[in-house]
Amino acid sequence: MFRTERRFRKNRILQAMIGGYAVFWLWMLIKPYAWYNWWLENLLVLAAAAGLGGAYRWFRFSNRSYALIILFVALHTYGAHYSYNTTPIDRLMHEWFGFHRDNFDRVVHFSFGLLIAYPAWEFFIRAAGLRKGWSYGLTPVVILSFGAFYELIEMWVALIVAPEIGTRFLGTQGDIWDSHHDMEAALIGAVLAMAATAAASHLAHRRTTRHLPEGG
Template sequence: MSRVSQHNEDASAAAWRVKHFRENRTLHIALVVFALFWLWMGYDPYRKFNWWLENLLTLLAAAGLIATGRWFVWSNTSYLLIIAFIALHTVGAHYSYNETPLDRWLNALFAFERNNYDRIVHCAFGLLIAYPVYELLRRVAGVRHGWSCVLVPCVILAFGAFYELIEMWVTFILDPERGALFLGSQGDPWDAHHDMEVALYGAIIAMLATALTRGKKHH
């Protein structure tokens, strides 16, 4: 790597307030807290089979972050947003996305016909993962701010669609008889569409917030 490119990379890392893992105490604390939380949620889950199925993607995501850490280090903002999303998913996995405490509270308050925690997590996917995708586009692909804000919702929508396909494939391969329970469609034929929809809305909100925040910094 040339001195110029190294300087540009270092300047980019500094602009995003990137810290390497050994020096990143904030990330150390966040990971310890999440690990304890994950172990707590792993104790006596609603359905053990579903717990492990739901956590396959969590384990793969963690492995991916660790494996790529030597070449790309996220900002703490992105790391904390990713951990927050995985924590929400972990709660859903504990209850197999079936009547979480939040669901019981919402159903009692609004008399919903279905449990909506899964929709909340899909929306949170767009809301919380949009910024890490934005950072990746800006730092790795060199996409300008404006275009990044436009492309991120498209990327989130694509990931949302891919996740629905993964759910279907995993269900058909491992447990087709109990597939409806794992998919959490709750008898809704438009479930996958609504899941992608709320993820898209979350990403749009996140990018609007990012654009407004960046605009204020430049005034």
């Protein structure tokens, strides 16, 4: 089910994905909206790179999971370039849907659940030995807890590192329920991801059993 490479130097697909993201990151580094916000937002990228790189020796995700992780980080990097103010994607959403609020940040929170749920599920299956039935239900709960923890991290960063910019860094846009909606978006994304994963797993199992020889 999960195809992994033993050595990074032999994993050409992962190397290509990392190289592509590095080029994208350098592109987003050119004239960001605010340098201070850019580096604050990229603490997440640095932490993810350090964590995944340090864990590679004892646990390797499948390339599918790495692709989903890199895609999410790329979305976050895009938002960081604009300091999660009005992005070109926000302008399109305003034009197409008549939104009164910049919703790209909410798209990123939704994508966190949608894209990171599968790697988390893979970890539960392979490293924790969790049964599939339990893993489908536990993964959205864990994603929700990580989403809540990230909201706390944002608050701590705003209070400790950047108190002078306060809610501008948090990007609440005057919505007192902003953090709650962000967590809700991540939860919905995770539930959808696990529903799709469960359906795909069920179909794959049916195809496998259909081709098994009858009898003992």
